[in-house]
Amino acid sequence: MQEHIFxxxxxxxxxxRAKVLEMGSLVEQQIVDALEALxxxxxxxxxxxxxxxxxxxxxxxxxxxxxSHIIARxxxxxxxxxxxxxxxxxxxxxxxxxDEAAKIARYAVKATENxxxxxxxxxxxxxxxxxxREMLHMALDAFARSDATKVLEIAQMDEEVDxxxxxxIRQLITFMLEDPRTISISLEILxxxxxxxxxxxxxxxxxxxxxxxxxxxxxxxxxxxxKEQDAMQP
Amino acid sequence: xxxxxxxxxxxxxxxxxxxxxFYADGKQALKGxxxxxxxxxxxxxxxxxxxxxxxxxxxxxxxxxxYPGNKYQGEIVMHPDNTNILEHGVDPIEVRMRISMVFxxxxxxxxxxxxxxxxxxxxxxxxxxxxxxxxxxxxxxxAAIWNEVKDRLQDLAFNLSGGQQQRLCIARALATDxxxxxxxxxxxxxxxxxxxxxxxxxxxxxEKLTILVVTHNMQxxxxxxxxxxxxxxxxxxxxxxxxxxxxxxxxxxxxxxITGKFG
Numbered sequence: 001m002q003e004h005i006f007x008x009x010x011x012x013x014x015x016x017r018a019k020v021l022e023m024g025s026l027v028e029q030q031i032v033d034a035l036e037a038l039x040x041x042x043x044x045x046x047x048x049x050x051x052x053x054x055x056x057x058x059x060x061x062x063x064x065x066x067x068s069h070i071i072a073r074x075x076x077x078x079x080x081x082x083x084x085x086x087x088x089x090x091x092x093x094x095x096x097x098x099d100e101a102a103k104i105a106r107y108a109v110k111a112t113e114n115x116x117x118x119x120x121x122x123x124x125x126x127x128x129x130x131x132x133r134e135m136l137h138m139a140l141d142a143f144a145r146s147d148a149t150k151v152l153e154i155a156q157m158d159e160e161v162d163x164x165x166x167x168x169i170r171q172l173i174t175f176m177l178e179d180p181r182t183i184s185i186s187l188e189i190l191x192x193x194x195x196x197x198x199x200x201x202x203x204x205x206x207x208x209x210x211x212x213x214x215x216x217x218x219x220x221x222x223x224x225x226x227k228e229q230d231a232m233q234p
Numbered sequence: 235x236x237x238x239x240x241x242x243x244x245x246x247x248x249x250x251x252x253x254x255x256f257y258a259d260g261k262q263a264l265k266g267x268x269x270x271x272x273x274x275x276x277x278x279x280x281x282x283x284x285x286x287x288x289x290x291x292x293x294x295x296x297x298x299x300x301y302p303g304n305k306y307q308g309e310i311v312m313h314p315d316n317t318n319i320l321e322h323g324v325d326p327i328e329v330r331m332r333i334s335m336v337f338x339x340x341x342x343x344x345x346x347x348x349x350x351x352x353x354x355x356x357x358x359x360x361x362x363x364x365x366x367x368x369x370x371x372x373x374x375x376x377a378a379i380w381n382e383v384k385d386r387l388q389d390l391a392f393n394l395s396g397g398q399q400q401r402l403c404i405a406r407a408l409a410t411d412x413x414x415x416x417x418x419x420x421x422x423x424x425x426x427x428x429x430x431x432x433x434x435x436x437x438x439x440x441e442k443l444t445i446l447v448v449t450h451n452m453q454x455x456x457x458x459x460x461x462x463x464x465x466x467x468x469x470x471x472x473x474x475x476x477x478x479x480x481x482x483x484x485x486x487x488x489x490x491x492i493t494g495k496f497g
Contacts, residue, residue, distance in 0.1 A: 002490060
């Protein structure tokens with residue numbers, strides 16, 4: 001991309017962009033660690049995830065402030081404006097993903113106590129979490145490369161995650177009907193699944209912001225068919 | 235590159251058709267400019283120095299006629315009467331009654347406040363004192379300066395502040411009831427508060443007339459205009475509604491200019 005005449009402006013935009021990516025990879029690691037803590041019944045790791053959530057929050061505050069400074073001092077337009085707007089929205093989603101990871105970690109601490117009962121039932125959670133982590137990774141990568149083509153694939157993955165989530169609910173209902181003693185544990189698994197499903201939604205949002213940044217088109221809240229048509233256009 | 239789809243409901247006030255302009259030394263300053271001016275809207279012309287935006291603006295009131303050897307080609311058509319104001323038979327004085335101009339630096343005449351505004355009317359042959367009083371008051375009110383000068387109409391115009399002088403010039407331009415008002419960098423000599431006053435005034439004036447403004451201040455174009463035209467090397471590169479130009483321009487050249495990456 002061509003540089004601004006005012007070089008300091010480039011440096012400022014680049015610095016914020018780098019911070020957003022830093023926040024993204026921190027959040028991604030939080031998801032990985034939260035899942036690991038859950039699967040391996042590792043309360044120590046779970047507590048680390050919970051503790052590190054404040055780093056995610058601090059980055060959000062910092063990036064918001066940086067963006068407000070750029071708006072106030074540079075009055076960004078066109079592609080610059082879209083990037084700043086995109087980053088402001090992206091970090092909200094990243095912060096929420098961070099919250100979901102912390103939520104999973106909190107359940108992981110509790111779950112350790114019921115490890116025997118729960119262990120085998122985490123298979124779906126694991127698959128879902130890996131999908132959503134991959135979605136987030138792809139969305140951040142698309143942001144880093146200003147690549148508007150990934151949105152469709154990520155939206156399709158999100159639909160699969162939603163299906164997995166529905167399947168998990170159905171399965172949990174069966175458990176609960178069979179043996180009411182599993183109700184409280186099943187509910188916890190349900191909350192974890194919900195958290196993972198939300199991560200997918202946030203990752204999808206980010207991939208949509210990337211399209212806005214690159215093409216100036218708003219592809220939120222449109223059908224899969226419209227997304228497909230849109231993907232064909234430059 | 236004009237997006238014709240953008241305004242099917244707004245009436246055209248004027249348009250340039252394949253407008254070329256040559257200075258006396260043979261230099262071509264405008265190259266085939268096709269551009270609409272929509273009625274009761276503000277159109278801003280932006281572009282780097284020497285891109286032809288002021289040249290284009292000045293064609294609209296035949297300012298270039300003041301220097302021999304300058305040559306127009308193409309048309310500037312006024313609506314609804316379909317008059318091509320560049321045609322030989324058309325009197326530039328008449329054109330300037332319909333299309334008035336406000337310049338970069340406030341340039342009041344060395345006369346009283348009253349006489350500055352009455353001047354155009356006197357040129358037109360108006361001599362009825364009551365009529366003149368009424369018109370002067372109306373124009374000064376229209377230019378949002380009446381309250382500041384009503385008790386000192388006979389003072390010399392030069393005693394006003396820069397911002398007031400510029401509003402006086404707007405009143406002078408308004409007095410002849412123009413259909414279009416041209417602004418050539420109207421606030422580049424003014425402080426931010428006086429600038430805000432002029433911008434506010436422009437958005438009030440567009441209720442009554444159509445405005446074309448040249449500005450070097452991109453944020454000003456973004457603030458006041460409904461449509462923005464980006465010119466470069468005498469050509470109209472992109473024309474669109476202002477929101478589109480400043481959020482998702484379709485040409486890379488426009489993007490580079492408005493984001494400050496030009497050159």
